[in-house]
Amino acid sequence: MSRLKRADRPYDLVLFGATGFVGTLTAEYLAAHAPQDLRWAVAGRDERRLRRLRERLPGGADIGVLRADVAEPASLYALAEHARVVATTVGPYVLYGEDLVAACADTGTDYLDLTGEPEFVDLMYVRHDARARETGARLVHACGFDSVPHDLGVHFTVAQLPEGVPLTVDGYVTADAAFSGGTLASALNQFARGRQMLAAARERGRHEPRLIERRVTAPTGAPRFAGEVGAWALPLPTIDPQIVRRSAKALQRYGPDFRYRHYAAVRHLPVALGGIAAVGALLTAAQLPAARRWLSDRLRPGDGPSAQKRARSSFSVRFVGEGGGRRVFTEVAGGDPGYDETAKMFGEAALSLAFDDLPPTAGQVTTAQAMGDALTARLRAAGITFRVAAGG
Numbered sequence: 001m002s003r004l005k006r007a008d009r010p011y012d013l014v015l016f017g018a019t020g021f022v023g024t025l026t027a028e029y030l031a032a033h034a035p036q037d038l039r040w041a042v043a044g045r046d047e048r049r050l051r052r053l054r055e056r057l058p059g060g061a062d063i064g065v066l067r068a069d070v071a072e073p074a075s076l077y078a079l080a081e082h083a084r085v086v087a088t089t090v091g092p093y094v095l096y097g098e099d100l101v102a103a104c105a106d107t108g109t110d111y112l113d114l115t116g117e118p119e120f121v122d123l124m125y126v127r128h129d130a131r132a133r134e135t136g137a138r139l140v141h142a143c144g145f146d147s148v149p150h151d152l153g154v155h156f157t158v159a160q161l162p163e164g165v166p167l168t169v170d171g172y173v174t175a176d177a178a179f180s181g182g183t184l185a186s187a188l189n190q191f192a193r194g195r196q197m198l199a200a201a202r203e204r205g206r207h208e209p210r211l212i213e214r215r216v217t218a219p220t221g222a223p224r225f226a227g228e229v230g231a232w233a234l235p236l237p238t239i240d241p242q243i244v245r246r247s248a249k250a251l252q253r254y255g256p257d258f259r260y261r262h263y264a265a266v267r268h269l270p271v272a273l274g275g276i277a278a279v280g281a282l283l284t285a286a287q288l289p290a291a292r293r294w295l296s297d298r299l300r301p302g303d304g305p306s307a308q309k310r311a312r313s314s315f316s317v318r319f320v321g322e323g324g325g326r327r328v329f330t331e332v333a334g335g336d337p338g339y340d341e342t343a344k345m346f347g348e349a350a351l352s353l354a355f356d357d358l359p360p361t362a363g364q365v366t367t368a369q370a371m372g373d374a375l376t377a378r379l380r381a382a383g384i385t386f387r388v389a390a391g392g
């Protein structure tokens with residue numbers, strides 16, 4: 001659990017960005033599912049909106065309200081000093097996230113976010129991992145659909161395989177869901193920053209310790225028909241394989257030689273070809289400021305799919321793991337991935353850091369490294385499927 005005693009801080013958990021689309025869903029999830037003795041607060045720059053949100057939540061009278069603004073670093077430092085755990089939905093993180101990471105690292109406060117931005121994660125490692133290790137803070141990025149199902153799904157799959165032998169895992173993602181304005185803004189910003197992203201990765205590589213007598217890789221696979229799942233497999237340009245690779249580097253259980261590949265699974269070839277073309281068009285448009293602004297105006301931050309649309313959405317990530325003469329098929333599955341289930345993953349991850357008996361870690365860590373089986377158990381109890389499946 002959090003290294004800070006409950007008496008050390010007035011709140012166990014503070015949710016920053018609580019009035020945004022995913023922030024509101026997370027606040028609603030916490031209000032409905034958190035333990036009764038949770039001491040928590042909602043935070044953001046508009047105190048009136050925060051108070052209106054609190055009034056709508058079950059047990060709202062017991063929820064604190066804190067004003068904090070990314071444009072005022074001192075307010076973020078004060079926020080971090082008030083909490084054992086801070087969870088933030090305020091992105092794009094590469095533009096708005098660093099001061100809060102710095103404040104949490106400096107005050108020993110555990111930190112979680114929903115970023116899918118590799119540049120941000122790499123920069124935060126270079127700039128704040130060492131300080132967080134000194135203070136005991138855990139900095140946990142990508143605590144939503146990026147990358148909890150994939151990181152914990154691989155962790156779950158590895159547990160089904162023999163120990164001490166080379167292992168390979170392939171993940172195949174299927175999702176039926178819509179984007180919010182915030183997600184679109186983050187994606188466009190990330191696509192437009194290719195050079196900065198590569199520079200941040202190189203800088204991290206210069207600071208990160210190298211493995212000794214172990215090897216971990218996450219190569220980009222080639223498009224192919226994957227008979228093991230009966231679908232076309234298209235390499236996914238997301239942060240997920242990087243997160244899995246970092247978990248594998250940190251955890252000996254992944255074996256002496258581990259490889260992970262990450263794909264979208266598409267049943268029909270014309271749909272697969274259309275998906276490749278769409279990603280290419282979005283990448284191209286993101287390089288042009290006028291096109292990027294036009295796309296951003298189609299769906300603004302704070303906008304998102306309706307409850308009815310989310311109720312019809314779902315995701316499945318199927319994994320094929322091999323090693324030591326054994327082959328296993330596993331699956332992680334749930335409802336609307338980007339919002340309802342992301343709020344669930346995010347909320348439960350924050351509660352896990354605050355209350356669960358976890359391995360001793362500090363600095364920038366992954367969900368598998370920091371929370372592993374404890375968070376998997378929480379998510380299963382909350383209705384997300386982790387199972388060993390028939391396959392082959």
